Structure formats: C-alpha cells, structure tokens
Amino acid sequence: MPLLEVDDCVLVVIDAQRNFYPPKRLDVDRLRLDETVRRIAWIARVAGELNVPVVVTEEEPDYNDHTDDTIRVALPADAVTFPKNAFSVWDNPEIAGGIEATGRGTTVLVGLETDICVAHSALRLHAAGKRVVVVDDAAFSPGRAHEAGLRRLAASGIETLSAKELFYDWVRTIERANAFHEATSDLTVPPGVRL
Template identity: 35%
Template sequence: MAVRRLVATLTLCAVGATDSCGTAAGWELLDANRTALVVIDAQQNFLDKLPLAQRASLVERIAFVMKVAKAMELPILATAEDYAEGGSNPPMHPSLSALLPAGTRVWNKLVWNLYGQPDIRAAVDAVAAARGVDTFILVGLETDVCVAQSALGLKSAGYRVVVVEDAVATPPPHHAAGMLRMRDAGVTLTNAKGVYYELVRDVPTVARVAREIGGAPVVGEDAAPIEGCASDYTL
C-alpha cells in the first residue's frame, strides 16, 4: 500500500495535480501568504517598442498588480535589464519604481532568465525561505523573452509560476507565442482581475484593499472598471 501511495503521489506531482511535492499545484487559488510578485524589465525602451495605444494601459495594469501586492503584503522583487551605470538601457519606469516598497532593490539583470543570474537567484530563494513563498506572480516585459525564460527558470527550480497575461507584453505578433510556450510548460496563466480576486478572497478585504489603492482604477481612455462578483474595485 505504501508503494502504491508513493507511486500515486509521484504521478500527481508529475502532472502538477498536488502540492505534495512542496509547491502549490497549478490549479490552486493564490495564497497571499505563499506568494511573491516579480516585476520584470518594466523599462521605457521596451515600452517604446509596443503599439502606442498599448503602452499606458500596460503600465496601469502593472501598477495595479503592484498596488494590490503591496496592500496584501506580498514580497516584491523587481528587475531592469542592463540599466546600471554604463548600461545600455534606462531604469525601471518611474511611475512603477515609485510603487516599490521602501528599500526594494531593482536588480540589474544581464540575462533573460532572471533565475539564471546568481545574485537574483539568491534573492528569489531568500524570499522563498524567509517568507514561505512557493509561488511567484510575473508581470512586465517582454512576454516571449525575459518573462517566458524567467517563468521557465523559476518553474524548473520547483516554484509555481503565475503569469498575468494582461500585465505582460511584447511587440506584436510575438505575445501569443510567448504565452503558449509558458502554458505548454505548465505555467499558470491568468489576468489582473483574476489575481486580484484570488488574493483578496472576501468582501471585507476587497473594501480594505480598495481604500488602500485609491479605489477602482480605469485603464485606457474609454475603458471602464472591470466589475467583479463582490464589487467593482478592480480594473
């Protein structure tokens, strides 16, 4: 019987259907106590490659997820590609860096897969160990390169990875290919609204978070807030 249970557990682990292997299964609701946010390369030079109509709304979506993460006290890590002195790129977008918790370091990322850079890998693992984190939410740029490679790198290390599909982007037509690559690798795909409701879970928390993030943000000139089952305090 013990052997049968072991075989069953290993089988379920292999398909991501259980957390018996130490990380949350892909279908489980997000648990704020076990989750961290990673903001990847949200820099103006990458934003400038996107269609003009997409840029502001993407920044607002990323900002929204960051605000919710802060309100729910999730650890936040941030990277910017090759931005340090002498680097070729600008720093993190100022409206987003302003949302980082005080003292948060923006890691100077020189690889596509953030988990492949030793100092960033150490920071990720330190957050996981200190806070009991086994799940990382990813937002930022670019979907098919740094986001996808970082997602696969984190997943290979045993973490559950959740990518917010409307808070990541890449120049067309490559977004869909990046999303498919991650989905096929077992990465959980969701949207900003889904992340919000999975983290807050109940009406009292919705009300508290809405107060802390300043109400219901609106994305795009003609966009209205997305209404949810409990309130309209989401994008």
C-alpha cells in the same frame, strides 16, 4: 489551478524600463504598452498593500534606463532591484537569491517581454520546482510575440491569470475586498478593466 495564497507569493517585475522600446520602434503598440505599464504599477501597489514582497529586474539599465516612473513610484519601499544579465531571472544568481530570500514558494511574474524574459523566467523557475504564475495582461511583447509567448507558457504548463484574477485570489473574501477598496479607493480595479 488552485487559488494563490497571498502569504506564499513574491511579485517579480521584469525589465519594465523606460527605454526598453525606443520611439523609433514602429512595431510597438504604444497604447497597449502604456496600459500594461499602468497595470504593472497597479499590481505593485496592491502587492505593497498586502505585504507581498516585490523583486524588480532591469536589463542593461545603462542602455534601457531604469524602471518606468509610473511603476517605480508604485513600488513598496522595501522592493529590491537587481540588474539582469541573463534573460531568465533564475539564471541571475543575485536575482535568484533575492527571490529565495523572501521565503515565498509562488512567483508571480509581470513585465517585458512575454515571449523572452518573462517566458524564460517562468520556464526556468518551473523547472526548479517553483509554482509560477504569469499575469497575462501585465506582460508585454510587440505584435504577435505576446500571444506566441502565452502559447508557449500554456504548452509548458505555466499558469496564467489576469490582474483582476490575481487581486481576488489574494483577497479571497468580499469582506477583505471591501476593506481593501475602502482603504485604497484609487485601487478599485486594474487599469483597462471595466466591471
């Protein structure tokens, strides 16, 4: 897998909504979900600092509420949000148009759920000839569904990498990494990553 070109990437945040997993869902590892949400927010801030366009989707926002506040406040001011009616972002004409409007050829996916909306989006974008990368530690499904989704992506030839790998692909050099960390001291490492 070649390195990602920061100037060719668009970040798509899929359905990272406040009420996607209501408290009555006992099969959800809340600590892992919270860490994933913090990691998505971190990636969104990094994207904003590096001028990577951000597209946000919300599935049934009247029911699932809007994007989690932790992520929402981290989004760059020019991020665009679309309602989502089909599981794949590519099967929603407005979202597909928003992705195309960025002029970027590589779609970086994060969000919920790894085995459904993230997987469907990755597979459909890939079939449309796009380079697709899923950030595996910034995607979430409860229980074993997360790993099942990652296995399906791997079997389909979809690239995956970690938030840390994404960052270093985007900055490329020690000089750029150091300059980034000096300018944004609170973005040194993704949440949950220990150097």
